[in-house]
Amino acid sequence: MTDIKIKDNIDKDTVQAVKELEGDKYKYGFVTDIESETAPIGLSEEVIKFISAKKNEPEWMLEWRLQAYKRWLTMDEPEWAMVSYPKPKFQELYYYSAPKARPEIDSLDEVDPKLLETYKKLGIPIREQEVLAGVKGAAKVAVDAVFDSVSVATTFRKELSQAGVIFCSISEAVQEYPELVKQYLGSVVPQSDNFYATLNSAVFSDGTFVYIPKGVRCPMELSTYFRINAANTGQFERTLIIADADAYVSYLEGCTAPQRDENQLHAAVVELVALDGAEIRYSTVQNWYPGDENGNGGIYNFVTKRADCRGKKSKVSWTQVETGSAVTWKYPSCILRGDESVGEFYSIAVTNGHQQADTGTKMIHLGKNTSSRIISKGIAAGVSNQTYRGLVSAHAKALNARNFTQCDSLLIGDKCGAHTFPYIEAANTSARFEHEATTTKLGEDQLFYCRQRGLSAESATALLVNGFVREVMQKLPMEFAVEAQKLVAISLEGSVG
Amino acid sequence: MLKIKDLKVEIDGKQITNGLSLDVPAGEVHAIMGPNGAGKSTLSNALTGHPSYHVTGGTAELNGKNLLALEPEERAGEGLFLSFQYPLEIPGVPTLTFLRTALNEQRKYRGEAELSVPQFMKAAKEAAKRLKIEDEMLKRPLNVGFSGGEKKRMEIFQMAMLEPKFMILDETDSGLDIDALRIVSDGVNYMRAPNRGMLVITHYQRLLDYIKPDKVHVLVDGKIVDTGGPELALELEKNGYDKYEALVS
Numbered sequence: 001m002t003d004i005k006i007k008d009n010i011d012k013d014t015v016q017a018v019k020e021l022e023g024d025k026y027k028y029g030f031v032t033d034i035e036s037e038t039a040p041i042g043l044s045e046e047v048i049k050f051i052s053a054k055k056n057e058p059e060w061m062l063e064w065r066l067q068a069y070k071r072w073l074t075m076d077e078p079e080w081a082m083v084s085y086p087k088p089k090f091q092e093l094y095y096y097s098a099p100k101a102r103p104e105i106d107s108l109d110e111v112d113p114k115l116l117e118t119y120k121k122l123g124i125p126i127r128e129q130e131v132l133a134g135v136k137g138a139a140k141v142a143v144d145a146v147f148d149s150v151s152v153a154t155t156f157r158k159e160l161s162q163a164g165v166i167f168c169s170i171s172e173a174v175q176e177y178p179e180l181v182k183q184y185l186g187s188v189v190p191q192s193d194n195f196y197a198t199l200n201s202a203v204f205s206d207g208t209f210v211y212i213p214k215g216v217r218c219p220m221e222l223s224t225y226f227r228i229n230a231a232n233t234g235q236f237e238r239t240l241i242i243a244d245a246d247a248y249v250s251y252l253e254g255c256t257a258p259q260r261d262e263n264q265l266h267a268a269v270v271e272l273v274a275l276d277g278a279e280i281r282y283s284t285v286q287n288w289y290p291g292d293e294n295g296n297g298g299i300y301n302f303v304t305k306r307a308d309c310r311g312k313k314s315k316v317s318w319t320q321v322e323t324g325s326a327v328t329w330k331y332p333s334c335i336l337r338g339d340e341s342v343g344e345f346y347s348i349a350v351t352n353g354h355q356q357a358d359t360g361t362k363m364i365h366l367g368k369n370t371s372s373r374i375i376s377k378g379i380a381a382g383v384s385n386q387t388y389r390g391l392v393s394a395h396a397k398a399l400n401a402r403n404f405t406q407c408d409s410l411l412i413g414d415k416c417g418a419h420t421f422p423y424i425e426a427a428n429t430s431a432r433f434e435h436e437a438t439t440t441k442l443g444e445d446q447l448f449y450c451r452q453r454g455l456s457a458e459s460a461t462a463l464l465v466n467g468f469v470r471e472v473m474q475k476l477p478m479e480f481a482v483e484a485q486k487l488v489a490i491s492l493e494g495s496v497g
Numbered sequence: 498m499l500k501i502k503d504l505k506v507e508i509d510g511k512q513i514t515n516g517l518s519l520d521v522p523a524g525e526v527h528a529i530m531g532p533n534g535a536g537k538s539t540l541s542n543a544l545t546g547h548p549s550y551h552v553t554g555g556t557a558e559l560n561g562k563n564l565l566a567l568e569p570e571e572r573a574g575e576g577l578f579l580s581f582q583y584p585l586e587i588p589g590v591p592t593l594t595f596l597r598t599a600l601n602e603q604r605k606y607r608g609e610a611e612l613s614v615p616q617f618m619k620a621a622k623e624a625a626k627r628l629k630i631e632d633e634m635l636k637r638p639l640n641v642g643f644s645g646g647e648k649k650r651m652e653i654f655q656m657a658m659l660e661p662k663f664m665i666l667d668e669t670d671s672g673l674d675i676d677a678l679r680i681v682s683d684g685v686n687y688m689r690a691p692n693r694g695m696l697v698i699t700h701y702q703r704l705l706d707y708i709k710p711d712k713v714h715v716l717v718d719g720k721i722v723d724t725g726g727p728e729l730a731l732e733l734e735k736n737g738y739d740k741y742e743a744l745v746s
């Protein structure tokens with residue numbers, strides 16, 4: 001198993017490898033299909049073996065996937081979130097298709113005009129629009145255009161490797177850095193964690209791997225390079241980021257441009273590990289296609305994101321701006337294991353139209369003198385619904401645990417809803433948890449007041465919304481914040497007046 | 498300046514304003530007095546274009562422009578200002594940010610250049626000083642956590658900054674102690690000018706000692722039922738509205 005570029009070029013070895021694994025048990029008769037870019041429909045051991053073979057994975061990786069799959073078979077889809085959607089039919093999904101094999105369209109004429117309008121407002125060049133929308137043959141050109149062919153990417157890579165930073169796809173890491181992957185994969189989000197995480201463990205397609213060695217401050221935001229590629233990471237993305245002792249990294253995920261994707265179900269897993277004195281800042285802008293005016297065709301986004309502040313004085317910050325998806329189910333969390341470790345969660349969630357979001361965080365205080373901070377800003381408009389769900393808990397040994405939670409909701413119009421469920425558990429008396437919550441209604445009268453002063457309904461809303469989210473926006477890397485601010489305004493367009 | 502003819506207004510299908518006519522020439526201050534529920538705020542809301550107030554008949558013009566055809570923000574751009582009876586809170590938006598954005602949108606509507614930040618700040622400092630408003634208050638989100646009196650003072654501050662052509666003060670005096678009343682009245686009088694008109698809605702004659710009206714109108718049951726000079730206010734203070742109410746019912 002030497003050829004790691006197997007994805008694009010399935011060679012005879014792979015076919016052979018699969019045959020050896022499987023003996024003669026090709027009961028679904030997909031022998032010939034191994035040449036194809038897509039796994040047979042549905043989920044089975046065979047499909048998982050197919051995926052693993054496609055990626056030319058070592059035995060241990062396949063075993064790991066199969067273990068997860070067996071576990072998944074015994075699990076039920078969670079029902080507790082305040083979202084409702086037709087349950088995905090798991091046996092009618094495809095679990096592997098080669099990267100860039102998104103169903104293609106011939107030109108932008110075939111794309112929802114609303115989406116194109118949004119691209120325009122965000123100032124996205126036509127080439128990039130085509131990539132995001134999945135126009136045939138657009139990908140390569142645009143990536144080249146944006147990154148000035150391969151040279152920029154190469155420059156980045158060179159700079160990173162000089163610093164000793166490993167930044168590659170998770171598939172590549174499985175091949176090149178198996179020891180690191182074995183040590184950390186599933187160590188934060190165990191295979192058995194929850195229905196979607198377990199599913200992801202069985203079938204994850206690709207994702208990102210980052211390792212920052214001891215004492216290294218990553219020389220750049222791990223983002224720019226990644227931006228456009230993010231459009232193609234597939235539906236079961238897996239990310240693993242490790243900051244070794246005293247290392248620092250800021251990682252940016254996602255894209256402000258709304259991305260069209262035929263895969264309705266997205267179930268990513270992100271694991272962060274911060275060792276002694278290390279700091280990870282993880283920022284997300286999530287803007288998957290939310291569906292049309294009637295709520296059809298949007299993405300279901302069921303993500304498991306968790307950080308393990310494993311080392312003493314380690315720190316993890318999650319910052320997220322969520323404006324997309326039809327249904328979102330997401331709780332970036334921190335396990336504050338190391339003494340004096342710090343966890344932060346800053347979130348802006350915007351729902352409009354028929355969107356539903358159930359998001360929040362968990363701060364699990366295990367070590368002494370650990371502290372956490374949660375600032376959540378939810379904006380609901382249209383007939384959308386959103387829920388903040390947060391858990392702050394202090395273990396018996398977590399002496400002097402501190403948490404501050406601020407949870408604000410802004411309702412635009414009177415057909416939307418916002419709900420807050422803060423759970424608090426303290427197993428020792430030295431914990432100090434503070435919680436503040438507000439709900440503001442941006443009603444007709446408030447808008448009229450602004451309009452009487454000369455503001456249009458749109459700029460009044462923008463002003464109010466910006467005021468409402470400012471505190472969290474400031475936590476985003478500068479250039480991203482500017483885009484995110486625009487994005488929030490655009491997401492709310494048409495919700496007033 | 499402001500010409501209202503036979504105005505009819507409905508809320509929730511209920512007719513409140515019943516054919517109201519009123520003429521306020523430039524440079525004049527007219528007071529409107531009337532019992533609770535007479536339709537005074539309905540008149541100010543209908544003139545400024547609140548979407549819940551439906552005009553079902555009549556006309557309203559400001560300097561010859563048909564107000565009723567304009568959006569609320571366009572009416573503001575034409576120079577119409579309302580000091581609200583119950584000013585709303587605008588969370589998260591510092592007062593000065595709010596006001597500068599509003600002012601610049603109005604100027605844009607009128608085809609005027611934006612005011613630079615230093616120009617704006619200078620004007621804000623002066624107005625704040627006149628109205629005895631602390632700098633610190635201007636940095637806070639507009640009206641959030643302000644007392645009733647502070648909110649009213651902030652309305653007048655906004656009025657000073659926006660320099661409207663026609664001003665409606667809806668019970669600006671209620672909830673003010675005597676010192677605040679004097680400060681607010683000074684602020685209002687400061688804005689009197691030959692090209693400006695003003696409608697002062699109040700329950701109490703007291704305010705009219707400070708802001709001297711050219712005319713006083715009595716509004717009962719959605720109509721102007723009497724008009725006179727400042728002495729009419731004194732008489733109303735003494736005798737109330739009984740004789741008018743008997744008339745309409």
Ligand SMILES: Nc1ncnc2c1ncn2[C@@H]1O[C@H](COP(=O)(O)OP(=O)(O)O)[C@@H](O)[C@H]1O
Binds near residue numbers: 509513
């Ligand atoms: N939003 C509303 N919905 C229904 N009725 C209203 C509304 N606002 C005012 N009214 C009614 O209209 C009448 C006039 O009210 P208003 O103009 O506020 O009186 P005033 O300002 O003279 O005290 C009252 O009978 C009041 O109950």
Ligand SMILES: [Mg+2]
Binds near residue numbers: 537538539582667
């Ligand atoms: Mg009133």
